[in-house]
Amino acid sequence: MNRLKDSTSPYLLQHADNPVDWFPWGEEAFEEARRRDVPILLSVGYAACHWCHVFSHESFEDVETARMMNALFVNVKVDREERPDVDAVYMEATQALTGQGGWPMTVFMTAEGHPFYCGTYFPRPRFQALLNAVAKAWEEQRGELVEQGQQVVAALGGQESALVGPAPDEAALDEAVVSLEQGFDAVNAGFGGAPKFPPSMVLEFLLRRGDPGGMAAATLEAMARGGMYDQLGGGFARYSVDAGWVVPHFEKMLYDNALLARVYAHWWRKDGSPLARRIALETCDWMVRELGTPEGGFASAMDADSEGVEGRFYAWTPAQLAEVLGEEDGRRAAGLLNVTEEGTFEHGASTLQLLSGELPEELRAALFAARAERVWPARDDKVVAAWNGLAIAALAECGALFGRPDLVEAAERAAGLLERLHVVGGRILRTSRDGAAGRNAGVLEDYANVAEGLIALHGVTGRAEYVTRAGVLLDAVLAHFGDGQGGFYDTADDAEALFQRPKDPTDNATPSGRFAAAGALLSYAALTGSQEHRDAALGALGPVSVLAGKHARFAGWGLAVAAAALRGPLEVAVVGPLDDERTKALHRTALMSVSPGTVVTVGQGEEIPLLAGRGLVAGAPAAYVCRDFACRMPVTTPAELARELQN
Structure with a gap:
C-alpha cells in the first residue's frame, strides 16, 4: 500500500495498492520533489471516470511503468471532486497548452507547481515513451522547461478582466435566446453536436423566459x-456520446440528477406534462435509493463500468429480454425500448430508449428486478457539500410539488448531515465519508449551493433556521470570496495558495460558483430585505452581459438568475399556522408560481423579515405578493392568489 491508503477519497483508495509510490496533494510531495531534484507528475481524475480506470489498469498497475514513474518523478494523485481548485488551475493550463482537456488529466510540473507539459490519457507504450522524454528534457533542457512553466503561469494569471460587464438587462436575455436558437439541434433537440451534455442551467433559463420556441420542452x-435516461431505474447518465441521445457515457452523477430533477419539476409546473412529473419523481427516487448514505447525505456517483466493462449493467439484447419476460413480452419490450438484433451500443447490445408511449409497469418491474441480479457498478460514496446542496433543493421542491413528504424528509436529513459534519464555525468542509469530515476547505460552489438548498428547504417547510444557516454561509461568501470588482473567486482568501487563484465565471456541468452565489444571494435578499446581499448578487452577474450573445450556453444559471432579478424576483409570504389546511392550500398555490425565481416563505412570526408585520386577515390565513418588500393587498383564497401570481 502506498501513501493513499489513509485517504477518505474512494478515487484515491482505488490507487492505494498501485506499485506507483503515489503522494496525495500536499507540501510533502513538493518537498520531496525539491529534495530529489525531479519534476512532479500530477494525475487528476475521479472515481466514476471510465478512462481513468483504463489508464490505471494499463499503466499505474503495471510494475514496469510504475518503476519508471517512481525513479523519474514524484507522483501525485488528486481526486478532482475533492480538490476542484487544483483541478481547475491545472485544467486551464492543460487546455491552454493542448487546446483540449479531460480526465484523466496528466500534468508534468516543477516543484514550484508550474506546469510545463500536459495531456490526458496516454496508452501505455506512449506513456512510457513520454516519461523517458520528459525526464531526458529535465536533465538536458531544464532551463527551457522551467521558463515554459513560468510563462504558462504568467499568461494564465493575466486573463481575469475578460468577462467584466454591466448587470444584464432584458435586451441581453433576448440576445441569449437568439444565441441559443442558433445552436439548437432542431432534429434531435439539445444544443450543438456530439457529445451532448444535459444543458440543465440553460433549460432553467428558457423555462423562466416562457420556453421560446419550445426548445426546453x-x-x-x-x-x-x-x-441517457435509465428507463428501468430512473436517473440520468453524465452525457450522450452521440447527437441523438442514444448511447450514454454511463456514469451517473449526483449533480446532474439533482439539477435535472428540479428542471423537470419546473417543466411540469409550467406545462403539466405527465412525462415531466414521472421523470422528476423517478430521478428523485433514484437519488434516494441508490445514492443515499446511512448518515443521511448523498453519494457522489455511480461508476460507468461493471465487471470492467462500460455499460454492461445497463445494456440489453433481445435474447436477454426474452429470457426475463418470455418470448411474447420480450418482443413487446424490445419494440418499446428500441432493442434490436444489431444493437445500438456494443457487441450486439442496446441501450434502452422509450421513443414513444410508456413502458408498462409490470415489464419495467420485471426487468428492473432481473437487472438487480447483475454485477453492480461501483459507487463513489463520498458526500460533496455543493452537490448535496443541489439535491436538497431538488428533493424539497419535488416533494412539495408532487405531494411526497418522504422526499422533503430526505432533503432535511441531508441538510442535517451538512450542518453536523461539514459546517464548522460558519465555514464549510467540502467532503465527508462514512460520517467523518474530510480535510479540504469548501469552495465557492459549496457555500452557494448549500445556501440555495437551505433557502429552497425553507420555502417548503417554513423553518426559519434554514434561512439563518444560509445567511451565515452567504456572509462567509461576502467576507472571503469577493474579488473587489463585484465578482468572486472560487476559493477563499485563506485557502491554500496555488499558482493562481481560480476564478471561472462560466457554467460547466454545474452552475459556476459565481452564478450560484448570485442566485442564493438574490433569494436571501428577497426573504430578508438585505440590500447588501442584493447588490452583491447583481454585481456578480456582470459576465452574463458579455456571454449572452455568443456563449449563452456557458451562462445558463447566470441568465436564469438575471431573469429572476429583472422580475424582482416575486416574493410570496403565506401567513398562517402551518397545520391549518387553509395555510397549506395557499402555500401550495404559491409554490406553483412560474414567475422567475419566486421566493416563498410560510408561517407566522418575526424571524423571517418577509413575514414580519404581515398578519392574518379577519382571522384567516393570508398570502402577500410582494416585490422589494412592497406588497399588494393580501388575499385569502388559492384562486385569488393564483390571479395575483399570474398578474
Whole structure:
C-alpha cells in the first residue's frame, strides 16, 4: 500500500495498492520533489471516470511503468471532486497548452507547481515513451522547461478582466435566446453536436423566459426518452456520446440528477406534462435509493463500468429480454425500448430508449428486478457539500410539488448531515465519508449551493433556521470570496495558495460558483430585505452581459438568475399556522408560481423579515405578493392568489 491508503477519497483508495509510490496533494510531495531534484507528475481524475480506470489498469498497475514513474518523478494523485481548485488551475493550463482537456488529466510540473507539459490519457507504450522524454528534457533542457512553466503561469494569471460587464438587462436575455436558437439541434433537440451534455442551467433559463420556441420542452423530452435516461431505474447518465441521445457515457452523477430533477419539476409546473412529473419523481427516487448514505447525505456517483466493462449493467439484447419476460413480452419490450438484433451500443447490445408511449409497469418491474441480479457498478460514496446542496433543493421542491413528504424528509436529513459534519464555525468542509469530515476547505460552489438548498428547504417547510444557516454561509461568501470588482473567486482568501487563484465565471456541468452565489444571494435578499446581499448578487452577474450573445450556453444559471432579478424576483409570504389546511392550500398555490425565481416563505412570526408585520386577515390565513418588500393587498383564497401570481 502506498501513501493513499489513509485517504477518505474512494478515487484515491482505488490507487492505494498501485506499485506507483503515489503522494496525495500536499507540501510533502513538493518537498520531496525539491529534495530529489525531479519534476512532479500530477494525475487528476475521479472515481466514476471510465478512462481513468483504463489508464490505471494499463499503466499505474503495471510494475514496469510504475518503476519508471517512481525513479523519474514524484507522483501525485488528486481526486478532482475533492480538490476542484487544483483541478481547475491545472485544467486551464492543460487546455491552454493542448487546446483540449479531460480526465484523466496528466500534468508534468516543477516543484514550484508550474506546469510545463500536459495531456490526458496516454496508452501505455506512449506513456512510457513520454516519461523517458520528459525526464531526458529535465536533465538536458531544464532551463527551457522551467521558463515554459513560468510563462504558462504568467499568461494564465493575466486573463481575469475578460468577462467584466454591466448587470444584464432584458435586451441581453433576448440576445441569449437568439444565441441559443442558433445552436439548437432542431432534429434531435439539445444544443450543438456530439457529445451532448444535459444543458440543465440553460433549460432553467428558457423555462423562466416562457420556453421560446419550445426548445426546453423538446430537449427535456428527448433526454427523457433517449438512452441517457435509465428507463428501468430512473436517473440520468453524465452525457450522450452521440447527437441523438442514444448511447450514454454511463456514469451517473449526483449533480446532474439533482439539477435535472428540479428542471423537470419546473417543466411540469409550467406545462403539466405527465412525462415531466414521472421523470422528476423517478430521478428523485433514484437519488434516494441508490445514492443515499446511512448518515443521511448523498453519494457522489455511480461508476460507468461493471465487471470492467462500460455499460454492461445497463445494456440489453433481445435474447436477454426474452429470457426475463418470455418470448411474447420480450418482443413487446424490445419494440418499446428500441432493442434490436444489431444493437445500438456494443457487441450486439442496446441501450434502452422509450421513443414513444410508456413502458408498462409490470415489464419495467420485471426487468428492473432481473437487472438487480447483475454485477453492480461501483459507487463513489463520498458526500460533496455543493452537490448535496443541489439535491436538497431538488428533493424539497419535488416533494412539495408532487405531494411526497418522504422526499422533503430526505432533503432535511441531508441538510442535517451538512450542518453536523461539514459546517464548522460558519465555514464549510467540502467532503465527508462514512460520517467523518474530510480535510479540504469548501469552495465557492459549496457555500452557494448549500445556501440555495437551505433557502429552497425553507420555502417548503417554513423553518426559519434554514434561512439563518444560509445567511451565515452567504456572509462567509461576502467576507472571503469577493474579488473587489463585484465578482468572486472560487476559493477563499485563506485557502491554500496555488499558482493562481481560480476564478471561472462560466457554467460547466454545474452552475459556476459565481452564478450560484448570485442566485442564493438574490433569494436571501428577497426573504430578508438585505440590500447588501442584493447588490452583491447583481454585481456578480456582470459576465452574463458579455456571454449572452455568443456563449449563452456557458451562462445558463447566470441568465436564469438575471431573469429572476429583472422580475424582482416575486416574493410570496403565506401567513398562517402551518397545520391549518387553509395555510397549506395557499402555500401550495404559491409554490406553483412560474414567475422567475419566486421566493416563498410560510408561517407566522418575526424571524423571517418577509413575514414580519404581515398578519392574518379577519382571522384567516393570508398570502402577500410582494416585490422589494412592497406588497399588494393580501388575499385569502388559492384562486385569488393564483390571479395575483399570474398578474
